[in-house]
Amino acid sequence: MTDAAAARGANLDRERLCAFYRQMWRIRAFEECAMRGAEAGEVFGTVHPSIGQEAVAVAVCGNLRRDDILLSTHRGHGHTLVKGADPYAMMCELLGRVDGSCRGKGGSMHIADFGVAMLGANGVVGANTVIAVGAAQRLKYLRSDRIVACIFGDGAVNRGTFLEALNWAAVHALPVLFVCEDNRYAASTRTCDLTAGGGAAARGPALGVETVEADGNDVAGLDATVRELVERVRGGPPVLLVARTYRLAGHTSRDPAAYRPEAEVAAARKEDPIARCAALLRLAGVGEEELAGMREAACREMDAVYERARGAAWPPRALAFADVQDVGSPEERPF
Amino acid sequence: MPRMTYLEAARRALAEEMRRDPDVWAVGEDLGRGGVFGQYRGLIEEFGPERVIDAPISENAILGSSVGAAMTGARPVVEMRFADFALCAIDELVNQAAKARYMFGGQIRVPLVVREPVGLWKSAAAQHSQSLEAWYVHIPGLVVVMPATPADNAGLLKAAIRCDDPVVYMEHKDLWGLEGEVPEEIEPIPLGTARLARAGRDLTLVTWSAAVHTALDAAAQLAGEGVDAEVLDLRTLWPWDREAVFASVARTRRVLIVHEAVRVGGFGAEIAATLAEELGDRLAAPPRRLGAPRIPVPYSPPLEQEVRIPADRIAEAARALLRA
Numbered sequence A: 001m002t003d004a005a006a007a008r009g010a011n012l013d014r015e016r017l018c019a020f021y022r023q024m025w026r027i028r029a030f031e032e033c034a035m036r037g038a039e040a041g042e043v044f045g046t047v048h049p050s051i052g053q054e055a056v057a058v059a060v061c062g063n064l065r066r067d068d069i070l071l072s073t074h075r076g077h078g079h080t081l082v083k084g085a086d087p088y089a090m091m092c093e094l095l096g097r098v099d100g101s102c103r104g105k106g107g108s109m110h111i112a113d114f115g116v117a118m119l120g121a122n123g124v125v126g127a128n129t130v131i132a133v134g135a136a137q138r139l140k141y142l143r144s145d146r147i148v149a150c151i152f153g154d155g156a157v158n159r160g161t162f163l164e165a166l167n168w169a170a171v172h173a174l175p176v177l178f179v180c181e182d183n184r185y186a187a188s189t190r191t192c193d194l195t196a197g198g199g200a201a202a203r204g205p206a207l208g209v210e211t212v213e214a215d216g217n218d219v220a221g222l223d224a225t226v227r228e229l230v231e232r233v234r235g236g237p238p239v240l241l242v243a244r245t246y247r248l249a250g251h252t253s254r255d256p257a258a259y260r261p262e263a264e265v266a267a268a269r270k271e272d273p274i275a276r277c278a279a280l281l282r283l284a285g286v287g288e289e290e291l292a293g294m295r296e297a298a299c300r301e302m303d304a305v306y307e308r309a310r311g312a313a314w315p316p317r318a319l320a321f322a323d324v325q326d327v328g329s330p331e332e333r334p335f
Numbered sequence B: 001m002p003r004m005t006y007l008e009a010a011r012r013a014l015a016e017e018m019r020r021d022p023d024v025w026a027v028g029e030d031l032g033r034g035g036v037f038g039q040y041r042g043l044i045e046e047f048g049p050e051r052v053i054d055a056p057i058s059e060n061a062i063l064g065s066s067v068g069a070a071m072t073g074a075r076p077v078v079e080m081r082f083a084d085f086a087l088c089a090i091d092e093l094v095n096q097a098a099k100a101r102y103m104f105g106g107q108i109r110v111p112l113v114v115r116e117p118v119g120l121w122k123s124a125a126a127q128h129s130q131s132l133e134a135w136y137v138h139i140p141g142l143v144v145v146m147p148a149t150p151a152d153n154a155g156l157l158k159a160a161i162r163c164d165d166p167v168v169y170m171e172h173k174d175l176w177g178l179e180g181e182v183p184e185e186i187e188p189i190p191l192g193t194a195r196l197a198r199a200g201r202d203l204t205l206v207t208w209s210a211a212v213h214t215a216l217d218a219a220a221q222l223a224g225e226g227v228d229a230e231v232l233d234l235r236t237l238w239p240w241d242r243e244a245v246f247a248s249v250a251r252t253r254r255v256l257i258v259h260e261a262v263r264v265g266g267f268g269a270e271i272a273a274t275l276a277e278e279l280g281d282r283l284a285a286p287p288r289r290l291g292a293p294r295i296p297v298p299y300s301p302p303l304e305q306e307v308r309i310p311a312d313r314i315a316e317a318a319r320a321l322l323r324a
Ligand SMILES: Cc1ncc(C[n+]2csc(CCOP(=O)(O)OP(=O)(O)O)c2C)c(N)n1
Pocket: A073, A074, A075, A123, A124, A125, A126, A152, A153, A154, A155, A156, A157, A183, A185, A186, A187, A191, A247
């Protein structure tokens, strides 16, 4: 390789890494705002932060086309942001305002943005896997080259829906990228204690679904892996990706997560995907000032989003009766 | 008008809808062989396996995948085989299909028809005989339809398929072989409209599904005694045709509600309470209900008889109501 080519390569790498870094900071800044909002009593429902898992959102959703379909979980802010949803609409949703993605009717656990083919977070663990295969079946029927990405936690693999969905996708050779975001916990439970056999990574192959395990905190490596998997999934059959990561915050913003050994958390902090990306950027010649600049820009963006969302209007009371159903609608006659 | 069975009427309506709209597809266990009761016979030959989708015994995925397909433009007809098995997929129906439009702020609709055959049939016992319509009426977002005749099973199924809401469509297993006239051109029947099964002056029997036929038998018995009973077939439980029920009961001033489902917490309670609230002082007697006792459906015929409501009992309750 000539020096010029190496420099171009390093530059490209640098650009890519900077984009990941900015995007991961946007997620974290969004969630830090949301957690402060929850503490202040301005964000009402439960907030499930994905702090420490941002690389999965960036690598998976960053490799989807805008028209590729995404199904997410209760821990879905990062996935949704990277898919292209407007953070202002998302923040308004958390604050219960009429400008919210769902007009304030869903909250954090039910954010959806059909404008970017994001078919919803879900308050029911494991429910999205079966919905995903139906969306993929429709895409296949339409002879579309779009795919469906379905993200779920390591706790979800013990629900029957996981088995039903993988089996269904496999027998119909559907274009689904299943992503198990393995953060080692399901609420306060260590999933390994209650998951038999090899967990998701063993269950995929048992159902004839190609399964790939990856370091979920190495944003650049995971990005390369996902890019290849997405191309393979276009047109089917399905693939299961198991991304190993760690939930650095509590299960919810109110959970101190005291059930985890301190040493485990300390070790996991060293693997923070943002810190690891920063280390790579330093190797690529990015200075501290530039790193701080990217972080501050993300924080400024989300602080401004939060302030603007706080000023947004509440939903009119009539919205409580809207969009229930067409036939027998409570708007015609309240019951 | 051609005569055909309740089963054939629905089969024909579905085939016509599938011809009319390429977004309509059917999914469920054994559909490739015509479905367990034969309601899908011949469809795979005409529409192919992409539109008559054979499913593994995965009720969560049968209903859940239909939610995903409906969110992306399909109009699935989802066969659950028996209403009892649909309980395996209650999350997909109640938490997902019924809620998506609302909780996503109106961004999306979930137009699907969930076919759940109900009712007492061939000593099928506790896990294959239930009528659980009241559960679904309780869930905001769902439409609940229970056809009683071949013509209605054609017209209501068409309306359900064209409806943009998730519809729970409950056919009665004991009616599959019932014959009746069905219009040559099957038109969708507006959901939420009751059918006057028999006009009468002295009291109103409000009923639905297979119980309509027993109520008509009871009305025939009563006619022999000079009692003129009106029989209203509700056809749709949500929304139910309040106008038709109110108009009839305001005229007869006496109402008996009859359903095969367990009486306690049954939909008859909702109708009776509504009538008491709205028409209370205009009624000659308090609203009465007949329904099954709160026991699982037993197997042995003499025991099963205990949950059935024969015409004699309806007639007897009607006489008591007239004396009140
Ligand atoms: C069907 C169902 N059961 C239980 C819950 C309560 N619950 C919410 S999140 C959660 C843990 C999920 O763990 P996992 O799938 O690993 O996702 P993570 O929270 O780690 O992202 C539980 C038990 C639920 N929402 N849905």
